[in-house]
Amino acid sequence: MAVSAIRTDGPMVLPRAFSLLRLLAEEPSGLNLSAIAAHLDAPKSSLSATLKALTEQGFLIRTGSLYTLGPESYALASTILAGRSIRQIARPHLEQAVEASGETVLLAVLDADQRHFTYIDLVESPKSVRYSVAVGTRRPLYATSCGRLFLAYQSDAWRQKYFSDVDMKPVTEKTVTGVAALEDLLAKIQDEGLSVTLGDFSPDVAGFSSPIFNSEGEMIAALAVAMPVSRGIQQQDKFRETAIQSAQSLSRTFGYKEKPETG
Structure with a gap:
């Protein structure tokens, strides 16, 4: 699958995306936007854009209000470990x-x-x-x-x-x-x-x-x-x-x- 670049609005977006993925890896049942914002001490407005981009690329799955890791996250982890x-x-x-x-x-x-x-x-x-x-x-x-x-x-x-x-x-x-x-x-x-x-x-x-x-x-x-x-x-x-x-x-x-x- 070809993955296009995730659009960002500032220098904190990429570190925040990694922190978000790490957080959800520790919460397999998923978290909503408010919980994610509280854990990462980040504004909901900027988090919403990051969540949307990661979901569109398959790194996250949204079910109702909950976000969980998506297939692209697991594929990336498997590729890293396999190598x-x-x-x-x-x-x-x-x-x-x-x-x-x-x-x-x-x-x-x-x-x-x-x-x-x-x-x-x-x-x-x-x-x-x-x-x-x-x-x-x-x-x-x-x-x-x-x-x-x-x-x-x-x-x-x-x-x-x-x-x-x-x-x-x-x-x-x-x-x-x-x-x-x-x-x-x-x-x-x-x-x-x-x-x-x-x-x-x-x-x-x-x-x-x-x-x-x-x-x-x-x-x-x-x-x-x-x-x-x-x-x-x-x-x-x-x-x-x-x-x-x-x-x-x-x-x-x-x-x-x-x-x-x-x-």
């Missing part, structure tokens, strides 16, 4: 997480065999004593912080097949290998959105991992903050917060909308 790999999109978030934690931060995806995951990118800690591993390294699911995330966010049937197919041998004295104990651990991981290992796979390494979701609510990757186990034990709260917040920020980049809390 960038998950590594490219995640890289700035990994770098920010290293700055926040001071530790190595890694990006992992589930392997095709669905028995392992692979580190596809990482940013190393600037510290002389740090966790270090090569991109492309594979790890088993049951004994690692990233791996347990991938297990936790699968269906019950998927997990039962995994447990029946995989010989979960202890890697260290802290490795959880019993199915019942692991199921309890996976339930906790789902509840907290965080997976922690303190010497479970390597006796000297701690890992704090959180899931990354796409716009469909599917887990597509894991973000891990890893360090020597002594620092992991001493600063657990800091690393928990870094892993969760970094993964949530990256999930939002992929279009994930967190479900509102109920109760």
Whole structure:
């Protein structure tokens, strides 16, 4: 579809249009003119012209008094994401997480065999004593912080097949290998959105991992903050917060909308 230029009346129109689209992306049920004006602290008169232009171009849909995102907005978002790999999109978030934690931060995806995951990118800690591993390294699911995330966010049937197919041998004295104990651990991981290992796979390494979701609510990757186990034990709260917040920020980049809390 050929898109003609949107007519503007001043230098604030384009930034306002972007702010408007971002606002409506966070309000899938739509907003009316008054609500949009209140959120953006903008006059209704100039907003009306912007809304009209965006609607004519297909970036918005008007239903009664409500405006929602239109097909051109979704097409633009899909084109942008399709042109960038998950590594490219995640890289700035990994770098920010290293700055926040001071530790190595890694990006992992589930392997095709669905028995392992692979580190596809990482940013190393600037510290002389740090966790270090090569991109492309594979790890088993049951004994690692990233791996347990991938297990936790699968269906019950998927997990039962995994447990029946995989010989979960202890890697260290802290490795959880019993199915019942692991199921309890996976339930906790789902509840907290965080997976922690303190010497479970390597006796000297701690890992704090959180899931990354796409716009469909599917887990597509894991973000891990890893360090020597002594620092992991001493600063657990800091690393928990870094892993969760970094993964949530990256999930939002992929279009994930967190479900509102109920109760």
